[in-house]
Amino acid sequence: MSDEAIPRQSFTDKHRKVLLGGLAVAIFLAAWQAVFLVVPFNKLFVSKPDLIWDALVDLIVSGDLMRDLAISAVPFVYGFSAAVVVGVALGIVMGWRERVSYALDPIMTIFYASPLVALAPLVIVFFGVGVSGKAIIIFVLSVFPFIFNAQAGVRAVDRLLINVVRSMGGTERDLYLKVIVPSVLPYIVAGARIAVGRGLIGILVGEFFAASEGIGYAIARFGDLFALDRMFACIFAIMVIAVVLTEGIRWAERAAFPWRVGQ
Amino acid sequence: MTDIRALEADIAQAADSGAPGRSAWYRLEPAILGTASIAVLLVLWEVLPRLITMSAGTKLFFTTPTQIAGTLWRLFATGTIWTPLGVSASGFALGLGLSIVVGLPLGVLIGRSRTLNAMLDPFITAFNATPRLVFLPLLMLWFGLGLEMKIVIVFIGALFPILINTYEGVRNADKTLINVVRSFGASEWDVARLVVVPNAMPYIVAGLRLAIGRAVLGVVVAEFFGSESGLGVMMVQAAGRYQVDVVFSGLIVFAALSLAMTAMVQVLESRLSRWRPQRAGGE
Numbered sequence: 001m002s003d004e005a006i007p008r009q010s011f012t013d014k015h016r017k018v019l020l021g022g023l024a025v026a027i028f029l030a031a032w033q034a035v036f037l038v039v040p041f042n043k044l045f046v047s048k049p050d051l052i053w054d055a056l057v058d059l060i061v062s063g064d065l066m067r068d069l070a071i072s073a074v075p076f077v078y079g080f081s082a083a084v085v086v087g088v089a090l091g092i093v094m095g096w097r098e099r100v101s102y103a104l105d106p107i108m109t110i111f112y113a114s115p116l117v118a119l120a121p122l123v124i125v126f127f128g129v130g131v132s133g134k135a136i137i138i139f140v141l142s143v144f145p146f147i148f149n150a151q152a153g154v155r156a157v158d159r160l161l162i163n164v165v166r167s168m169g170g171t172e173r174d175l176y177l178k179v180i181v182p183s184v185l186p187y188i189v190a191g192a193r194i195a196v197g198r199g200l201i202g203i204l205v206g207e208f209f210a211a212s213e214g215i216g217y218a219i220a221r222f223g224d225l226f227a228l229d230r231m232f233a234c235i236f237a238i239m240v241i242a243v244v245l246t247e248g249i250r251w252a253e254r255a256a257f258p259w260r261v262g263q
Numbered sequence: 264m265t266d267i268r269a270l271e272a273d274i275a276q277a278a279d280s281g282a283p284g285r286s287a288w289y290r291l292e293p294a295i296l297g298t299a300s301i302a303v304l305l306v307l308w309e310v311l312p313r314l315i316t317m318s319a320g321t322k323l324f325f326t327t328p329t330q331i332a333g334t335l336w337r338l339f340a341t342g343t344i345w346t347p348l349g350v351s352a353s354g355f356a357l358g359l360g361l362s363i364v365v366g367l368p369l370g371v372l373i374g375r376s377r378t379l380n381a382m383l384d385p386f387i388t389a390f391n392a393t394p395r396l397v398f399l400p401l402l403m404l405w406f407g408l409g410l411e412m413k414i415v416i417v418f419i420g421a422l423f424p425i426l427i428n429t430y431e432g433v434r435n436a437d438k439t440l441i442n443v444v445r446s447f448g449a450s451e452w453d454v455a456r457l458v459v460v461p462n463a464m465p466y467i468v469a470g471l472r473l474a475i476g477r478a479v480l481g482v483v484v485a486e487f488f489g490s491e492s493g494l495g496v497m498m499v500q501a502a503g504r505y506q507v508d509v510v511f512s513g514l515i516v517f518a519a520l521s522l523a524m525t526a527m528v529q530v531l532e533s534r535l536s537r538w539r540p541q542r543a544g545g546e
Contacts, residue, residue, distance in 0.1 A: 020381035028386070045404065099296060106297035107304065113525070114518030115479045118495070121487065121502035122510050126324055201394040201480075208399065208488050220488075223400030235397050242392040 047228040056233035064218075065237060072203050072214040075131045079138025080199050086139075087146025087195075088188055094147070095154025112144045120205050129211050138202035142195035146188065153187030154180075186257040193249045200242055326507040334508040335515060344494075348516065351482050351494040354410055355520070358417025359478045366422045366474075367467065370429025371455055374463075380430075391423045396484055403489040413485045413493070420481035421474035428470025432463025468532040472525055479521045 012019065029049050036048055043051070059065040094101040120137050127133035161179045170178070207216025215234060222231035305328050312325060338344040373380040373387075399416060406412035436459045444454055460467075486495025494513050501509035 017381040017384065020378060021385040024382035025385050099292075102293040102296035103300040105293075107301055110301075110518070113476075113522055114514055115476075115483045115521065116514075117480055117487075118483050118498060118514045118517055119510070121499050122324075122507065125502050125505070197392065197394060201396055204394055204396045204399075205484060205487075208396075208484075219397060220400050223404055226404075228401075228404075231401065235401070238397050239389050239393045242394065243389055246392040247388070 043228060044226045045228065047232050051229040052232040052236065055227075055229035056236060059230060059233055065215075065234070068213065068215045068218045068234075069237070069241075072207065072216065075134035075206065076138055076199055076203055078131065079135040079202065080142055080195070082135070082139045083143040083146055083195060083199070084192070087143040087191070088150045091147040091150025092154050092184070095151040101151065108144070108147060112148070116140050117201070117205055120209060124206070124209050129206075129209070134203065134206035134211070134214075137206045138199045141202040142199040145191040145194040145198065149187040149191030149194075150184060153184035156187070157183045182257075186253065189249060189253050189257070193246055193253075196245045196249065197242065200238070200245075204238075323505045324507055326511060330508045331511045331515070335512040338509075338512055344497075344512075344516070347492055347494045347497045350410075350490075350492045351486065352520070354413030354417060354485070354493070355478055355482045357410075358414040358481065359421050359474065361414065361418045362421035362425055362474060362478075363471070365418075366425035366470075367429055370426045370467075371433050371459060371463075373426075374430045374433025374436075375451070375455070375459070387423065387426065390419075391427065395419045395481070399484065399488055408489050408491050412489060413482060416485045417478045417481040420477040424470045424473035424477060425467070426470075428466045428473070429463055432466030433459050435466070436462045464535055465532070468528060468535075471528050475521055475524045475528065479517055483517060 033049050036046075041048070056065075090104075094104055117137075119140070123136050123140075124133050127136055157180055161183075162175060165175050165179055203214070204216040204219075207214040208220050211217040215238060219231055219234045219238075222228070222234060309327050309329060312322075312327065317325060373383055395416065398419065402412050402415050406415055440458045440462075441454055444458055449457065482493070483495050486493040487499055490496050494516060498510050498513035501507075501513070
């Protein structure tokens with residue numbers, strides 16, 4: 001009897017967090033739905049979960065949501081890949097070469113401190129509202145986490161480990177595969193987690209401004225049309241994507257670099 | 264939330280302090296190289312139009328540092344910048360203030376209560392991962408184009424760094440100290456006041472620094488897309504009229520605002536942590 005009770009106790013104990021979280025979300029949705037039984041419902045200004053769900057299903061079935069997401073994904077992929085390549089390369093050089101970092105650190109800090117989003121109108125005027133304009137905004141916003149983190153990663157490489165590998169007769173290749181990459185990669189992945197959020201901001205800024213398609217444009221347009229249920233559905237889609245991307249990277253960090261979990 | 268920049272600054276400071284025997288050049292090298300690279304960039308930017316001939320179309324988009332400096336001076340001298348700057352600054356200050364007032368107690372609360380933490384965690388994770396900009400069209404619908412909308416967008420942007428860092432700091436509090444204070448009959452309020460909050464102060468300040476960046480971002484985007492007045496509005500209108508120098512002037516003012524606020528927070532931090540014993544190692 002008690003043998004059975006103990007694991008059952010530990011199940012609710014172990015999953016207490018998930019259960020409570022799920023409960024809170026359920027209460028929140030139910031309250032949202034129920035409040036309009038008391039408060040008059042005006043669908044031009046608010047929406048409720050069942051309508052949002054219908055709109056979401058509708059947008060998915062009609063393929064509109066997927067099309068908008070696919071359109072927004074293209075500049076994101078370009079801008080983000082460019083940010084990875086440029087940011088990591090620059091960060092590694094700044095990490096290895098002390099003089100380069102002396103020379104570039106102040107400029108990078110100034111750029112990072114200024115709200116570069118403020119240059120978006122200029123970028124749009126210059127490069128247009130198409131893929132290139134959006135990709136450049138995304139690149140500018142998401143490159144800095146890669147630069148700073150790659151630099152910090154290189155600085156954190158343990159010189160002792162390098163000497164050990166060299167003393168033991170390790171080749172240059174061993175050095176890279178066994179010491180440098182494992183040391184720098186976690187920093188870059190951590191940078192990617194920050195950069196994803198900034199990249200998403202870039203998409204939205206680019207598309208709120210002057211786009212004619214894409215998920216940001218869809219949100220703005222549904223807002224203008226007072227189609228609140230559809231707007232909430234799109235917002236929800238972005239939330240899901242953002243959570244999946246950031247939590248996915250966090251999960252990958254834990255899976256790939258378990259030795260860093262404590263930090 | 265590891266703030267790598269702050270960490271690096273600490274490391275650099277530690278390295279700086281312990282090198283008495285170095286030559287002057289060696290000590291000044293970083294400063295000289297840093298200044299030189301900025302100077303080279305500015306000079307290149309300045310002489311670029313004299314080196315290559317630009318088409319009339321490109322010239323429209325081009326501006327030089329001296330032009331920007333002149334415009335900036337003119338904006339302040341004639342006083343045209345004060346009204347939009349005041350509008351932006353009030354939205355910034357009120358939104359940031361509200362996020363501190365809400366974020367700090369809430370952070371302490373979820374740091375102290377496991378149940379509350381478990382219940383709010385899904386919401387915090389979801390909202391923190393999502394760019395808050397996504398709510399902008401909705402907030403414009405609800406709050407209009409005035410100050411309220413700006414305050415709300417700044418608030419939701421700045422809330423989460425403060426909330427999450429406060430939470431992390433509270434979780435990190437020394438359990439022994441809490442138990443000691445409790446044993447002497449302290450209430451939960453006393454525990455928060457005497458142990459938890461002072462201990463979490465470095466985390467809170469780091470969160471505040473992040474929040475300032477987010478708040479400036481919030482002001483900028485709110486004014487870009489849905490405001491009637493403010494520095495951001497001035498910049499968008501200038502971009503539409505190809506007054507690139509005005510756009511850059513606005514950018515510089517925003518950057519100065521965020522740097523000044525960050526510096527203030529740092530001063531605040533050093534005042535608040537004066538009681539803290541020096542870390543071991545004789546720094």
